[in-house]
Amino acid sequence: MGAYRFVHSADVHLDSPLRSLALRDPRLAEFVGNASRQVFSRIVDLCLDEQVNALLLAGDLYDGEQTSMKTARFLAEQLRRLDAAGIKVFVIRGNHDALSKITKELVLPENVHLFGGRADAIEIPRDCGERPIAIHGLSFARPQAPESLLAKYRPPVAGAINIGLMHTSLDGSPPHDVYAPCSTADLLGSGFRYWALGHIHKRSTTEGPCTVVMPGIPQGRDVGEQGPKSVTLASVLDDGSVTLEERIVGLAQFERVVVDASGAASWPELAARLEKALGDAADRSASDHLVARLAVSGTTSLAWTIRRDADLLRAEAEARAEAIGNVWIEKIDTDCRRPAVDSAEIADPVETLRRTMSDEIVGSEAFRAEADGIVSDLLAQLPPECRRSLAPDDTGLDLLVGRLASEGSEEVLARLAAGSTQEVR
Template sequence: MHKEPECSLCILYGCLEKEILFQSSNRKGMLLIKILHTADVHLDSPLRSLATRNSELRDIVATATRTSFSQLVDFAISEAVAALLIAGDLFDGKERSARTGAFLTAELARLGEAGIRVFYIKGNHDAENPITGTLDLPSHVHVFDARGGSEQLTDDVWIHGVSFADRHAPDSLLPRFKAPIPGALNIAMLHSSLGGAAGHDIYAPCSVADLANMGFDYWALGHIHKRQVHSEAPWVVMPGIPQGRDIGEAGQKSATLLMIENGRIEVTDVPTSVVEFAHIELDISGADSDEVLRGLLKTSLTTTRSAASAPACVTRLTLTGRPARHWHFMRDRDVWAEQVNDLAEAIGDIWIDKLVFDLLPPTTAADTNSAADELAVTMAAIREEPGFVASAREEIETILQELPVALRDKLVADESAQDALLDRLTKAGSELVLAQMKGAGN
């Protein structure tokens, strides 16, 4: 029986299909690989905020670091990433917690069930946490030790890392890294302060130039809590803390998603905050009545809540400017603090950490009050008298002794801090007396 020859077009399509399949299986980086990079999770680290003063926010704040990490795991699973990189300080400190260990084990198990590998290096906080040495981690989790090592993720992607041996790492850890794998895409994990940053101790110091000279394609860093991309060739990325812990760590926090395709790396940030801190400075110079001030406050809080992408927002609101009703606002600042809390509650999902009055007094002739001005001069002089200072310091010390040690140490870490506290309190008292006198009758 005669068989019809295949048409030339069909033969061409068949050959082309085979070539595509061959290239897809052999060409380096042809398939898209996703990797999620985080650091400084600080599980169970307390959020220093108004949590103890606000019952509605207390539960959110108490579990914020855990919730943030759980959301990271959710994202990793939904995006089908190949690996999660944790570049140090997964834990917060020395405290041993069975609950934290159980929580982490469950979250890591979720990643394993989804086929996602985990690569983890210990930072300064992890090195002193006993949990890190006692948890029986599943096989899909690799913890790099202080000697350094390399692990293969895919045919063409290798992960390298070095952990802290103990809390202090005064010298560079770069000599402990093995050379990059030739012909592969190499990712290195390091917990380092680089050249240093405000609010962070110097650990494993090195420069961006030092990292670039090592020959790796991506540096997955940790330690500094503010996100920063230091370089793109090679990539040098500090993802920042995934959950801010106080007003000093304001703004949306994130992790970093790597997308590797055709041997190239692209990165994007992934929002992770459960509670977002914000610092507002509001100029109220034009507030010539209580009604106008309430309107300014409401608008500012509404705008801040709209700009925040986290489920909850905690803000410190600082009032600035030189309003005509300066003394009235200062006199009634406790009342205004309550009104601001009420406004925030009405808006929803925004809470006030602190209301700060940083106002300048008016300079008009109408503000003159000879008795009050004379009293102001007298109070300023009294504040400088050695006898008054000694008596006030004694009163403060008596009050401080009634506080828990941890809170006392936080308020007055040393003698200079105690002197600064004394100065703030006596100044605030003087201002309150003046405000009551100059704002009287209105």
């Protein structure tokens, strides 16, 4: 009883732009920007090493209005490697592919089947006695698909093992646009044996009368896509049983790394804690490289020094990351506070100012009213989706203003406290 084996991937986003990273570290942006190509090569390597029957790509192979023919040549070279090994490739267009000029212009090798705008089913003949395989797919020519596509697919081929490719937001995922929404329950009851999905960048699997797999993005692009990234190696037997293996292919793994600065009394002690946190995270990482967003928090007498000397803190972190090897610093967030002081220290002018700012200024109705107006004016200049994210309602606006006022106060005090004897290195 032979198995039909395939690798299922989606959302490769070749050459995806990384503007936010580029603003902070051009070297890191270039590294992660090139990672999508290296990861696609790894996916092809996996297909060749496992001698699978097919590679299924469930949309968003490209990333929008891609015009680089270097990308086209790279993709064609990789697909030819599969063609030479007799491995079929089945591709559907996702919402990002619909914008790509390469999608329309690239001449694909003979082993590649790109599904068009009408649902199709490709029957794959097999050896005598083995059940045939039917691969179903449907692409969209436009980046919008507000309604479910499921009804447009052809019915299951009788007697065959039916495998469908679909790019869909399923029941909805907040970071992702609604695209061909469809319930998991509808897919389970479709009569297909496997649904190869794409669009949502987080991996998920559902097993039952049908196996439904969202493989997730194979290479994260920012800390919002943290953790090891993978593809799915699937095997379907003639009796319809399915086995799944998650295979990690991501080159760089984004992670939030917490550094507890509580009680740290000197700069060398803080630097040692940075190094340990990065080393532990690197040991846990399942990928070749770790891209870390550090979150330094806690109550420490170094609080104002940490805020004031953020550039030096980053230099410390980068030096230790380089010593560990294959570790990058994406960003450092700090949320440290000074220990509470007793009344005997109230003569400290900076501490006196802190209490005045906190109790009499930031907490006053006049300050909050003026701050609300300033923040509201700034929010009005942002796109609607950004406004909703930062301040979805009046309560959200109040929390945002409070957070900004607190951060601003700490920044002013940190600058004033530059000569504090409590914060020597």
